[in-house]
Amino acid sequence: MRPISRRECMNLDLDGLRQAKTPLEFLRDAKPIIDSALSTAIARLPTWAAAEQIPSIIRYATFAGDGGKRIRPALTLLTARCCGTPLEDVIDCAAAIELIHTYTLIIDDIQDGDEIRRGEPTTHIKFGLNLSLLAANVLLIEATSLLQEKLRIPAFLLREILHKLHAGQEADIESANWPLSKRTQDSLEFVFSGKTGALFGLSCVSGLGAQDHGEETLMDLINIGSEMGILFQAADDLLEAIGDSNQTGKPVGKDRAQKLTFMSFFANPNDARDEIQRRKGVLAMKIRARLPGEGADFLIEFLEALVDRSK
Amino acid sequence: MRPISRRECMNLDLDGLRQAKTPLEFLRDAKPIIDSALSTAIARLPTWAAAEQIPSIIRYATFAGDGGKRIRPALTLLTARCCGTPLEDVIDCAAAIELIHTYTLIIDDIQDGDEIRRGEPTTHIKFGLNLSLLAANVLLIEATSLLQEKLRIPAFLLREILHKLHAGQEADIESANWPLSKRTQDSLEFVFSGKTGALFGLSCVSGLGAQDHGEETLMDLINIGSEMGILFQAADDLLEAIGDSNQTGKPVGKDRAQKLTFMSFFANPNDARDEIQRRKGVLAMKIRARLPGEGADFLIEFLEALVDRSK
Secondary structure, three states: OOOOOHHHHHHHHHHHHHHOOOHHHHHHHHHHHHHHHHHHHHHOOOOEOOEOHHHHHHHHHHHHHHHOOOHHHHHHHHHHHHHOOOHHHHHHHHHHHHHHHHHHHHHHHHHHOOOEEOOEEOHHHHHOHHHHHHHHHHHHHHHHHHHHHHOOOOHHHHHHHHHHHHHHHHHHHHHOOOOHHHOOHHHHHHHHHHHHHHHHHHHHHHOOOOOOOOHHHHHHHHHHHHHHHHHHHHHHHHHHHHHHHHHHOOOOOHHHOOOOOHHHHOOOHHHHHHHHHHHHHHHHHHHHHHOOHHHHHHHHHHHHHHHOOOO | OOOOOHHHHHHHHHHHHHHOOOHHHHHHHHHHHHHHHHHHHHHOOOOEOOEOHHHHHHHHHHHHHHHOOOHHHHHHHHHHHHHOOOHHHHHHHHHHHHHHHHHHHHHHHHHHOOOEEOOEEOHHHHHOHHHHHHHHHHHHHHHHHHHHHHOOOOHHHHHHHHHHHHHHHHHHHHHOOOOHHHOOHHHHHHHHHHHHHHHHHHHHHHOOOOOOOOHHHHHHHHHHHHHHHHHHHHHHHHHHHHHHHHHHOOOOOHHHOOOOOHHHHOOOHHHHHHHHHHHHHHHHHHHHHHOOHHHHHHHHHHHHHHHOOOO
């Protein structure tokens, strides 16, 4: 029996993606395709005999603990399907976005001193700070290079998104020390829109592919993705608050006085849930205004799966 | 008396640069111009009310202790003068290259645990690891974005240069633990060509500006700059070895058994000096083969100033 070529294999998989009926089916079918594109991207990194560890470290950071759900690159593929962009055209972009996400995870774990991620030692625990920093920065270089090669998103937009991502990280780090006057919902919105929204926005707009769309369309897709990221993060805070309450019996948020979370602005989880639902409804209308009918429906279902998840 | 506009000021300064008679005069006159371009570049960084520290940290990292000699951006300006590129066209690139250099210094100091640079606290000592990492990464993003906007160096070459820079860093970190079989002159050459040569190569080729030169010309300028960087680094090792010997009276290199340096391969400083001079002569011939007569002479004088320096 002759082996199936990579091209055929990809075609088969992509057909599955085009036919997936629910967002969860889509996520499940997208993961092996994304993982394969990630492997290809990592294999493209230059190697030298005297410096061969960086690609292995990147591979570890990307695949340890089964690599997570790949939500951001799946959003790229899903947006592509919803907009009618050939999936083949955006797979490398999707991989590049996950590489940026991996970069942020390495840096996050260093900053937070976290030792475990996805059930495995974090990258800096496994390989030490010095090599992990190099690996993170090589990820950033390779991912932006890939995005610029494959995507025709204007350079100034990519620059703005990456800067915003880092500004969100800065605000997140500093928020624990903010005075009361700065602990506002606007500030938290900024943190979310930077640390989560920026990359979700890039994921979404990347689904348009390299064809020439007007700047207005690009901005709309960035904003849709960004709001999706903000709600994803808000749902995270809500789930964590509920989890805390269930598991510890302590009043919700009691031992988190310092950290600013979505829950800081609501008297109880129900109020927070209502606000998330309200914003989800507004976002759904924005999606319908921008995308064709069936595409809009499927993207909204994906949004619901992200926001209404129970874990 | 009306104030002099920035434009006039730049023009005056650039005339000085065009007329500087010696490389040291050129370096001296280039520094305030480069510093002004760096200030402009840093002022262009986006800021947000909730995250305003990154630009200040970048400014500190760039200007603390008077900011150093700015050799790399000066090489860009000097190559531009030697090739007949209008200096105005490459000033922003020169600044971007110094921003990449600043990025490597922040990361280097973290990796080496250094607490003082240019007589001032290193960035991570002054601002902490977490914010310094963000500042370093924002530098990388902004610098590559500036280079792509202003320079028409093909994306694949920029990618290759940045990857090589990081591979050199990796090899430098690991070289202390290399087995004897790996402690070869080739390996050291790789470290030098990565951690110093890559950015010198980019500095040199950036002097061509954004006009369309063939790939052969680009590669030649990259190689000339890279070899210049390697000799700059070799001269550094030689000076350090001589300095050690003078200051401590210990046999040269005695307490540096672990670290691989240029001196590791020579019985005494004179042999090392001869080898540097030999390579300098070969490089001078390459420069003459590529650049117009007067330009070649001036670039070779700059090379001599870098390599034959006594401190």
